[in-house]
Amino acid sequence: MRDLTIGEAARRSGVKVNTIRFYEGRGLLPEAPRTDSGRRLYDGAAVGRLAFIRHARDLGFPLEDIADLLALQGQPGTSCAPADSLARRHLASVEARIAALTALKGELTRMIACDGSDTAHCRVIESLADHALCAGDHARLAEVAAVPGVSD
Amino acid sequence: MRDLTIGEAARRSGVKVNTIRFYEGRGLLPEAPRTDSGRRLYDGAAVGRLAFIRHARDLGFPLEDIADLLALQGQPGTSCAPADSLARRHLASVEARIAALTALKGELTRMIACDGSDTAHCRVIESLADHALCAGDHARLAEVAAVPGVSD
DNA sequence: TTTACTTCCTACAGCGACTGGAGAAGCAAG
DNA sequence: CTTGCTTCTCCAGTCGCTGTAGGAAGTAAA
Incomplete structure (x- = not known):
């Protein structure tokens, strides 16, 4: 090789x-x-x-x-504690993102299920226009849910 | 106003x-x-x-x-079907990301739980070096898990 | 040997959705 | 009149690439 x-x-x-x-x-x-x-x-x-x-x-x-x-x-013989803590930190951020996305999913599920009428009374549009219609406080949820620096 | x-x-x-x-x-x-x-x-x-x-x-x-x-x-009177389908598509992508992140979480959890010895036998390092130690096929998982275009 | 094809090189623009800064001008209060 | 805040436009940077341009070099067949 x-x-x-x-x-x-x-x-x-x-x-x-x-x-x-x-x-x-x-x-x-x-x-x-x-x-x-x-x-x-x-x-x-x-x-x-x-x-x-x-x-x-x-x-x-x-x-x-x-x-x-x-x-x-590259440094065998050193403690692996730093590697472990890096991985743990990453795991924590993955868990945070799962939680944020799950909350997001709930909010989206609630606003879908439109009854098929016109946009004047559309659940989706209404929910977006009025935060008061939301169950939870999802401020910046998508931000937490994001993986830094990846786009498809 | x-x-x-x-x-x-x-x-x-x-x-x-x-x-x-x-x-x-x-x-x-x-x-x-x-x-x-x-x-x-x-x-x-x-x-x-x-x-x-x-x-x-x-x-x-x-x-x-x-x-x-x-x-x-801005167009009341139109069918809200397009809005509904947009929201549904978004929900689907949120669900896909949750699934990807959950798989990721499993993989990370498995590789943590290092026994505290040195880096020569660190679980984290070993797992990263050798894909064969992985349970599932997580190719490009992080990519699916990502929210397009957000970085903190 | 010539042609054709592939791979390689560097360098830079673009993605998405902003954020932050420079440098200049406007505006209100003391 | 000065101080300090806000606004203006324009541009670079974030993250981790990806794709392209434009050129040189390697390889293979005719």
């Missing part, structure tokens, strides 16, 4: 070519060695690092946390 | 000054009339519109959908 092209590394790690370069620029990966003509070269360790990053991203960790986790991984 | 400054409108609607201008630029609000010196003026109807937008945002509707909902609100 020596001297893979960036394309090969992308295929093996599941991280796109552009994204690999992006990670390098962000300091998540060391600068790759280059061929004479300037092309990046990767080995098995680099692919492992990429897979690690992808996995952590799939689980919703922000890049900043991933950088910390990678640093911890 | 006539001739409010943008600051007053912001206070009454709960939408920040900058955000009001942003909404105007996006076409969610009609261009506000101006004073001789070029300052925007608002009335009760404008504040209501702003509150409507804020409420819909709190519930996680994207601006594009909100534009549609505002248009529907």
Whole structure:
């Protein structure tokens, strides 16, 4: 597993070519060695690092946390308490988002179930226009529910 | 309720000054009339519109959908089926995100519960390094879980 | 050897929904 | 008249990419 092209590394790690370069620029990966003509070269360790990053991203960790986790991984013998606390913090935020979304779901369910009449009396429109029609206090709920920095 | 400054409108609607201008630029609000010196003026109807937008945002509707909902609100006598279907679609996406986050939570819970030893055998680090240690297939879970376009 | 195709390089714009700041001008109170 | 608040326009930054432009280099077949 020596001297893979960036394309090969992308295929093996599941991280796109552009994204690999992006990670390098962000300091998540060391600068790759280059061929004479300037092309990046990767080995098995680099692919492992990429897979690690992808996995952590799939689980919703922000890049900043991933950088910390990678640093911890590279230092065997250290306590794993920091990694554990990072993961716990992330779990807590996931739980907060689930709670927020569940509240949101309740509110949306209540406002749907329109009786099919015209917009003048539409439940959906009315509910949006008048906060007083709402059951709970959902101020900024969507904000809590959001994953930082992901859009589809 | 006539001739409010943008600051007053912001206070009454709960939408920040900058955000009001942003909404105007996006076409969610009609261009506000101006004073001789070029300052925007608002009335009760404008504040209501702003509150409507804020409420819909709190519930996680994207601006594009909100534009549609505002248009529907302005046309009494039309069927409310479009508004209803918008809300239903949004509810479905909220439910999908809850499901994704719940799966994520399970995975995170499994990998936490580190026994406090060193990073060489840390559950968190190991789980991230080796996808095979995972229970479910969580590829791109965080992506589904995300609210489009919100970052804190 | 020429052509054609693919991959690679850098650099930058765009997504969504804002937020915050610069620099200039307006306005009210002391 | 000065101080301090608000407003104006314009622009950069957030987050984690993705996609494109425009070019160079590598590979394979004709």
